[in-house]
Amino acid sequence: MIRTLIAATAMIALGACTPAAELDIPDVEPGEISQDTMVDITRTLSLDEFEGRMPGTIGEEKTVALLIERFAQAGLQPGNGESWVQQVPLVEITGKDFAPLAVRGDGIDLSFDFGKDWVGVSYREEAQTILADSELVFVGYGINAPERGWNDYEGIDMTGKTAVILVNDPDFGTESLEGPFNGKAMTYYGRWTYKYEEAARQGAAAALIVHDTDPASYGWNVVESSWSGPQAYAQRGDNAPPLTIMNGWLQKGVAAQILEAAGQDLATLSAAAREESFTPVPLGLTAGTRFANDMRSYQSQNVIGILPGSERADEYVIHTAHWDHLGRCTPAPDGDDICNGAVDNATGTAALVALAEAHVKAGAPARSLVFLAVTAEEQGLLGADYYAANPVFPLAQTVGGINMDAFLIAGTSRDVTVVGPGKSRLDDFLTKALEDDGRVATPNPSPEAGYYYRSDHFAFAKRGVPMLYVDGGEDLVDGGREAGEAVSKDYRENRYHGPKDEFSEDWDWSGVMADLQLFYRLGRMLANSTSWPNWVEGDEFKATRDESCAASQTGC
Missing domain, CATH: 3.50.30.30 (Glucose Oxidase; domain 1)
Known part of the structure; x- marks a missing residue:
């Protein structure tokens, strides 16, 4: 379906950023993405000593310290001047x-x-x-x-x-x-x-x-x-x-x-x-x-790392994931009251580091790559919204981005689930990356629920920055859609936002690593492209992007 939507808009001139016929989508070789990094960081962030990673707690302190350490080890530079963090003032x-x-x-x-x-x-x-x-x-x-x-x-x-x-x-x-x-x-x-x-x-x-x-x-x-x-x-x-x-x-x-x-x-x-x-x-x-x-007023922190671009360092491609979870919550029957958030979203947070490592190993692309771990998603996308309202890197110079919110552990799939297909010309990049990976896109099965507007990328989208939100697929190589739907149903009913969203040493990481390879391709394509993909005609965010582009001395 996404291919049909893309084809329907392929000849539309998309305003101030890039005419449709001139999109530059480079070829990208597979990246060296470390499964050990994914396992290690996901395991660590899911420990009880992190107390469910609630903003404003000892869990935040441990999480932010870990991310700063691993971003530095990956070879990134601090993303907020000389600092790795952006202070996020919150009020309750x-x-x-x-x-x-x-x-x-x-x-x-x-x-x-x-x-x-x-x-x-x-x-x-x-x-x-x-x-x-x-x-x-x-x-x-x-x-x-x-x-x-x-x-x-x-x-x-x-x-x-x-x-x-x-x-x-x-x-x-x-x-x-x-x-x-x-x-x-x-x-x-x-x-x-x-x-x-x-x-x-x-x-x-x-x-x-x-x-x-x-x-x-x-x-x-x-x-x-x-x-x-x-x-x-x-x-x-x-x-x-x-x-x-x-x-x-x-x-x-x-x-x-x-x-x-x-x-x-x-x-x-x-x-x-x-x-x-x-x-x-x-x-x-x-x-x-x-x-x-x-x-009650308190401070939390977004964590930001950057890989500066080799040619157009003032143009940015952003990767987002939220590091926070619910802290202590309603106890399970066994008395466990820590919502560890292993899947949601220790996996996405770990993915930021794993992708950063892979891009550094491959060498800096033309544009800068930004890795943004945001706070307080579970409280209403607050960290992402604060960054987008107070951007470290100007939004008019931000080409687009990819959001990663919970990698469900389900094994390899033939597809990925695209939330909000047909909204922007980022779909062209996604189509190319999927073709290179030998996979297909499945639109979100519940478009009426508006899931595109419920995760961190939305804070950027409503301010005009094109963003992709891609979830894992459900057409599993082992068991097809029936098996994939069963995994999703089991997680949703037994672990989602509860104390049993915990790390397991028995997880099959093959599907997660395949999805990370897709995200690596997408980030690298955008970072080496000369194009500025815009929203399609009629999309609710296009006018905001066009206004931003028209006012910008640089960028789109």
């Missing part, structure tokens, strides 16, 4: 003493309980969050996408108002990948992160997303657990983007009750919101609540 905000969500209007006085009916948090570092008599406006999917001719905020001033927003995007539920928002494949506009950011840009005081299990891809129990308790954020500087007073979620039944009180029908408005002609609907009701916030 814990809401408490929640008042009900009060919805009022002419003859209307509704009250909804926190947790059961709604959840909300504040991103502002303030002791009290007060939302007072804020006018409710139904804004459909809350999307403003000029490149798609779509604006759910058309004609309304949202200053001080509360946006009621549908989850996912307008063509969710279609069977194909065709439609104004890529059919059943979720776009960035379908993610809750975008909806909150856009509501804030529109001047809204608050944003409330209507939860619906199918388009959200998770139940209310996930929302309730994720949006209560401590919430961590990267501290924002003086030029921070606008913030709402509160962001949250409504149970679908609660949203229906509110709309009914306003003389509206949720199903009818939801159908109208799927049309380009939709306009916002003021509900004639107000919302209000209040809660207190406890705050």
Whole structure:
């Protein structure tokens, strides 16, 4: 399928970076990638003494020290001037003493309980969050996408108002990948992160997303657990983007009750919101609540190494992986309460070192190679987002990158899983690398879940930098897809984000090493290329990249 998507866009001129017909994709010989390095670092990072690698703990100190030591041994140079680290200031905000969500209007006085009916948090570092008599406006999917001719905020001033927003995007539920928002494949506009950011840009005081299990891809129990308790954020500087007073979620039944009180029908408005002609609907009701916030500030660290380029050292190809995990967590039946995160993501962290070693052995390519181990992925992609907002190497001079998030131990496969195929011309490089390795690409089987927007590369993508996210395949040489799906299911149900994601000396590393060879080829191709692959026409990130390129004196 990825080949079809690439072919469909192969003749499109891709803006300021590189016309399609001129892509330079060099041949690359296989790299000398050390399995011993992968095993050793994965084993070490998974030890109980690392306490699950939670940011701000002794586990972080041990992890950062190990990465600095191994990056130096690999032959990299410090990536942040003379330092190996970038300080990441984090703030943890814990809401408490929640008042009900009060919805009022002419003859209307509704009250909804926190947790059961709604959840909300504040991103502002303030002791009290007060939302007072804020006018409710139904804004459909809350999307403003000029490149798609779509604006759910058309004609309304949202200053001080509360946006009621549908989850996912307008063509969710279609069977194909065709439609104004890529059919059943979720776009960035379908993610809750975008909806909150856009509501804030529109001047809204608050944003409330209507939860619906199918388009959200998770139940209310996930929302309730994720949006209560401590919430961590990267501290924002003086030029921070606008913030709402509160962001949250409504149970679908609660949203229906509110709309009914306003003389509206949720199903009818939801159908109208799927049309380009939709306009916002003021509900004639107000919302209000209040809660207190406890705050804790602390520092974490991204670890950065660089192999300077031999010809164009001010052009960068980036590799990312998160070093953190969950620390101590809900105990297993045997009492083990350390979430070691061996697969997620000790393997990806080890891969940064193994790839660095291989590239150093092969000699510096034309462009610089950056190896970035980011913190606080499990708390919301915070380390990656902080780097992308405060880049050590300018994003306009960053050609593109590869993200590595958990190598599932499953043996060799005939394929790899491509998350978010057809988004950028990096797919051309991937096609070439797969052909050289004798493998094929399988698109993500659940495009509606929006997995492209849920890992560290997304922090770069939304700021315009083309990024690849490739997972291991499931068509195993030994057992085919049935065996591959069984391995994934077993990990997801028995080890993922739990104390039993532990290292085993019995692991078969053959599939991981094959995937690393693919990532080596991709990194080296990009680093020796003269091209600047852009997003395809119509992609939600292309305008940002084009603007970045147009403003740059160097780079793309």
